Amino acid sequence: xxxxxxxxxxxxxxxxxxxxxxxxxxxxxxxxxxxxxxxxxxxxxxxxxxxxxxxxxxxxxxxxxxxxxxxxxxxxxxxxxxxxxxxxxxxxxxxxxxxxxxxxxxxxxxxxxxxxxxxxxxxxxxxxxxxxxxxxxxxxxxxxxxxxxxxxxxxxxxxxxxxxxxxxxxxxxxxxxxxxxxxxxxxxxxxxxxxxxxxxxxxxxxx
Amino acid sequence: xxxxxxxxxxxxxxxxxxxxxxxxxxxxxxxxxxxxxxxxxxxxxxxxxxxxxxxxxxxxxxxxxxxxxxxxxxxxxxxxxxxxxxxxx
Numbered sequence: 001x002x003x004x005x006x007x008x009x010x011x012x013x014x015x016x017x018x019x020x021x022x023x024x025x026x027x028x029x030x031x032x033x034x035x036x037x038x039x040x041x042x043x044x045x046x047x048x049x050x051x052x053x054x055x056x057x058x059x060x061x062x063x064x065x066x067x068x069x070x071x072x073x074x075x076x077x078x079x080x081x082x083x084x085x086x087x088x089x090x091x092x093x094x095x096x097x098x099x100x101x102x103x104x105x106x107x108x109x110x111x112x113x114x115x116x117x118x119x120x121x122x123x124x125x126x127x128x129x130x131x132x133x134x135x136x137x138x139x140x141x142x143x144x145x146x147x148x149x150x151x152x153x154x155x156x157x158x159x160x161x162x163x164x165x166x167x168x169x170x171x172x173x174x175x176x177x178x179x180x181x182x183x184x185x186x187x188x189x190x191x192x193x194x195x196x197x198x199x200x201x202x203x204x205x206x207x
Numbered sequence: 208x209x210x211x212x213x214x215x216x217x218x219x220x221x222x223x224x225x226x227x228x229x230x231x232x233x234x235x236x237x238x239x240x241x242x243x244x245x246x247x248x249x250x251x252x253x254x255x256x257x258x259x260x261x262x263x264x265x266x267x268x269x270x271x272x273x274x275x276x277x278x279x280x281x282x283x284x285x286x287x288x289x290x291x292x293x294x295x296x
Contacts, residue, residue, distance in 0.1 A: 026290055032274070035282060040270040047269055057271070061278060068285035072293035109220055114251065142268075145261055164262035170227075189223035196258040203257040 013078075020077035035064060042088045045161055046095070048149050055095045063088040082172040085162060089176050105153040112193040141202045148198035156191035163188050214241045218248055222255055 016037060022030035039060045047056035066087050074080060149157060149165075162173040163184065170188075174181045196203070218238055224230050225238050242248045274282070 023286065024290075024293070031283065031286065032279075035274050035279065036272065039274055040266070040272065043270045044265075044267045047267060053269065056269075060271075064278075064282055065285060068282050068289060071286055071289035072296070113219060141261055142265065145265055146267060149262075149265075160262065164259055165265050167263060170229075185224060185229070189221075192223055192255060192259060192262075195262065196255050199258050199261065203254050203261070 014081070016081055017077050020074065020080040023071065024074065024077060038064060038067070038084055041166065042084070045085070045088060045166070046092045048146070048161060049092050049154070049158060050095050051150070052095075055092075059088060059091045059095060062091045066091075079172075081166065082168055082176060085166065085168065085172075086176045089158075107153065107156060107190040107194055109190065109193075112190060112197065114197075141199065144199055144202050145195070148195050151198065152191055152194055156187050156194065159184055159187040160191040160195065164192070212245075215245065215248055218242065219251070222252065226252075226256065226259065 016034065019030040019034040019037075023034060042060040042063050043056045046059040047053065050056060050059070063084065067084055074083060149160065152160060158177060159173060162168045162176060163170065168176070170181050170184050173188075174184045177184070179187075218225070218241065221230070221238075225235065230238065242252060
């Protein structure tokens with residue numbers, strides 16, 4: 001059972017699905033929004049997975065070229081996002097194989113528990129006296145989130161990026177990464193817990 | 208979220224499944240009954256929800272907004288060729 005928002009019945013069609021339908025029908029007005037949307041998404045995914053701007057730009061270009069070269073093979077426009085990200089993931093992996101890998105690191109539930117290292121369950125800003133106002137905290141949340149995403153071990157980061165940033169379903173993420181749905185759920189939960197811990201303080205400013 | 212309370216620990220371990228609607232109705236009801244009476248769990252659940260929400264809306268400022276004209280032309284050619292193959296098949 002998966003009640004992820006994208007898979008919920010009755011929800012309006014995602015923009016990229018509508019663009020894909022129109023592109024399959026030959027509608028040129030869907031071309032630019034489709035390309036710009038996916039270029040930004042693929043760049044962001046690769047940028048956060050590889051860490052190199054040049055690699056992210058190349059992967060976005062290579063992925064989009066591959067997508068359009070094989071656009072006649074897109075059978076179900078509803079699956080376009082997962083299809084594009086499967087291609088992007090493969091190009092991203094090729095880039096990463098050319099670079100030095102950090103050894104895989106596991107996050108245990110114990111180390112992520114709020115009481116680990118005396119963290120406490122309450123989100124805290126270090127010093128109340130130096131606490132910035134809510135608007136500043138909200139503005140900094142994006143930067144802090146990007147830093148926290150980069151700090152996640154690869155196996156967790158790839159799942160969090162696909163499930164929570166791109167809002168793909170558990171099944172789609174499992175298919176893209178060639179891992180089981182149980183593995184997606186486990187990595188997602190630990191990745192989320194790690195992000196929550198890193199964002200401590202900044203989340204208080206979010207209503 | 209009390210470190211030695213088994214119910215709190217169960218929620219800690221399965222909170223994402225709860226938030227993603229992946230628990231059975233019975234498990235969901237059991238979770239909610241506990242959370243209603245546990246202030247630390249309420250706070251933890253809310254903070255994790257906010258963290259997930261922040262990820263949903265994340266857009267890297269480094270991401271390009273527009274496509275270079277030359278790249279766009281090449282992509283359009285590839286798209287046109289794919290559509291032609293689709294019509295022929």
